[in-house]
Every structure is written in structure tokens, then in C-alpha cells.
Amino acid sequence: MSFLSGLMRFRSPAALPCQQVVEMVTDYVEGMMPAADRRRLEHHLTGCRHCTEYLAQMRETIRLAGRVTPEDLTPEMRTELTELYRRWRTEG
Amino acid sequence: MDTDATLLARLRDGDEQAFTDLVGRYHSSMLRLALSFVSSQAVAEEVVQDTWLAVLRGLGRFEERSSLRTWVFTILVNRARSTGVREARTVPVADAGPVVDASRFGPNGAWAVPPEHWAEEAENRIDAVKLSGLLRGGLDGLPGRQREVVLLRDVEGLSSAEVCKVLSISEVNQRVLLHRGRSKLRQVLESELGGGPR
Numbered sequence: 001m002s003f004l005s006g007l008m009r010f011r012s013p014a015a016l017p018c019q020q021v022v023e024m025v026t027d028y029v030e031g032m033m034p035a036a037d038r039r040r041l042e043h044h045l046t047g048c049r050h051c052t053e054y055l056a057q058m059r060e061t062i063r064l065a066g067r068v069t070p071e072d073l074t075p076e077m078r079t080e081l082t083e084l085y086r087r088w089r090t091e092g
Numbered sequence: 093m094d095t096d097a098t099l100l101a102r103l104r105d106g107d108e109q110a111f112t113d114l115v116g117r118y119h120s121s122m123l124r125l126a127l128s129f130v131s132s133q134a135v136a137e138e139v140v141q142d143t144w145l146a147v148l149r150g151l152g153r154f155e156e157r158s159s160l161r162t163w164v165f166t167i168l169v170n171r172a173r174s175t176g177v178r179e180a181r182t183v184p185v186a187d188a189g190p191v192v193d194a195s196r197f198g199p200n201g202a203w204a205v206p207p208e209h210w211a212e213e214a215e216n217r218i219d220a221v222k223l224s225g226l227l228r229g230g231l232d233g234l235p236g237r238q239r240e241v242v243l244l245r246d247v248e249g250l251s252s253a254e255v256c257k258v259l260s261i262s263e264v265n266q267r268v269l270l271h272r273g274r275s276k277l278r279q280v281l282e283s284e285l286g287g288g289p290r
Contacts, residue, residue, distance in 0.1 A: 017200060017201020018197060018201060018202050019194070019201040019202075022191060022192045022275070023271075025271075026267060026271035026274060026275075027267065030252070030267060032267060050203040050206035050207060051203075053207045053208075053209055054192075056211035056212065057278050057281070057282070058274060058275070058278055060212060060214055060281075061277050064227060065227055065246035065274075065277060066246055066247065067220075067223075067224070068227045068228060068231075070116065070117065070118075070119065070120040071120040071228070073116070073120075077119070081112075081119075081141070082108075082112070084144060084145055084148075085111045086108075088145060089106065091149075
């Protein structure tokens with residue numbers, strides 16, 4: 001960050017510190033942020049590559065969580081559930 | 093892979109394989125979810141089995157006003173709660189404190205120890221099996237309520253409205269828990285991929 005942009009950030013009443021940005025990312029990603037806050041955040045992001053990376057990491061975390069594969073059932077559990085299903089079928 | 097709607101139709105036709113497929117799809121998340129309400133693996137397994145039986149018995153009455161998975165998870169959470177082990181749990185207040193350690197910021201609140209670049213590279217740098225294990229470990233390490241929300245939202249892909257319904261929590265609460273849980277999962281990935289204090 002240049003001295004000038006640093007000064008601008010410091011003096012602008014709308015400036016957001018990075019430390020606050022990381023607390024706002026979920027509201028932002030969820031689309032639950034008031035328009036004025038969203039504009040402040042987006043303004044910050046255009047000038048802050050670290051927060052841009054942080055936001056990208058959060059999005060990536062969400063995406064990767066969606067790709068977590070289910071663990072295999074234990075053979076015992078599989079047998080028990082098959083039996084459970086068959087018992088239910090005979091319940092009538 | 094069959095959609096839930098297709099599985100539901102097959103299940104109603106008495107197709108045992110449809111049950112097996114459904115179990116394969118949701119069992120591990122159900123177990124993980126149950127474990128955040130009860131104290132032991134054995135009790136959690138019982139809760140999940142009870143849930144499957146309730147699902148089978150309720151098939152005829154299920155009116156599809158919610159999705160199949162939302163219905164299944166709702167039954168599970170209700171059963172897990174009513175086992176009583178942790179039913180005295182108080183209002184789900186998120187743990188306090190910042191989601192990124194304050195030591196990583198300077199006095200003006202700007203990054204002092206910024207994140208290193210790894211977004212979009214995670215899958216190239218960690219193989220899929222290890223990545224899944226890492227994230228599962230991360231999930232298991234989350235406080236109960238955060239784990240429940242992140243599991244349902246991000247792993248199972250329920251909407252925020254569905255999660256609120258399944259867990260009986262408010263939208264705002266859901267978002268706070270999601271925020272804290274997701275932030276911690278990001279840290280798990282960061283500790284593997286680089287960045288942050290060593």
C-alpha cells in the first residue's frame with residue numbers, strides 16, 4: 001500500500017480495516033449485507049489484495065466442504081440397516 | 093446418481109437398493125450430526141438407526157412439502173434432542189472472539205500477517221482423499237452448533253431456511269454460527285496450505 005493510499009484509507013470515514021472485513025465476509029457471501037455496507041466492502045476489496053485472497057479462500061472453503069465425500073458405513077452398520085429395512089417390510 | 097425425488101419414488105415402490113443408496117448418501121452426515129447432540133458414538137448410531145426406521149414408517153405420510161433430506165435431517169435432530177443427553181443445551185450463543193487472530197493485524201487493523209495465496213490451488217496441492225479427511229477433521233473439531241450448521245449448509249447443501257427449520261434456530265443465529273464455523277474450516281485449510289503464524 002502506498003503512503004498516499006494508506007493515508008486516504010486512514011482519513012476516509014468509510015474506510016474499513018481488514019480486521020473488520022474478515023468478520024463481514026459471511027454476510028457478504030450470503031447476500032445478507034445492507035447495500036451501503038456492501039459498497040464499502042467492495043470498495044475495500046478493490047484496493048486490498050489480502051482481503052480479496054481471504055474472501056476467495058472462504059469461497060473455496062465452502063466449495064470444498066460441498067465436495068466432502070460421505071464416509072463408508074461399517075459392514076456391521078450396513079448389515080444392521082439392511083435387516084432394519086427387511087423388518088420394516090414385514091411390518092405390513 | 094439418482095436425485096432424492098427418484099430415490100423417494102423407488103423407496104415407495106419397495107426398492108431395497110433405493111434404501112441402501114439413501115443410507116450411503118446421508119448416513120455419515122447423520123451420524124456426525126447426531127454426535128453433536130449425544131455423548132457417544134453408540135448412542136449416535138442408535139439415534140441414526142431410529143431415524144431410518146422413522147423415515148421408512150413415515151414414507152406414506154411424507155407429503156413432500158420439504159425436500160427428502162430436510163425431512164430426514166429434521167427427524168434426526170428431533171430424535172437426537174429427545175434422547176435427552178444434551179437437551180438441556182442452552183441458547184446457541186457462538187463462541188466469542190475474532191475469527192482471525194488479532195495478532196495477524198497491525199494497530200490500524202490492516203493485515204500484518206496476510207493470507208498467502210492458495211485459493212483455487214487447494215485441489216491441485218492436496219489429493220482428494222486427504223482433503224476430504226482434512227475437512228472432516230475440521231468439522232469434527234467445530235463446536236456442536238457450528239458443526240451442525242456448516243454440515244447442513246455446506247456439506248449437505250441445504251438452504252439457510254432449511255437449516256433454520258431443521259435446527260430450530262433463527263436466521264441471524266444461523267449466519268453467526270456459519271460464519272464462525274466456515275472461518276475455522278478455512279484456517280484448517282490454511283494450516284495445511286500455508287499462511288498464518290507457524
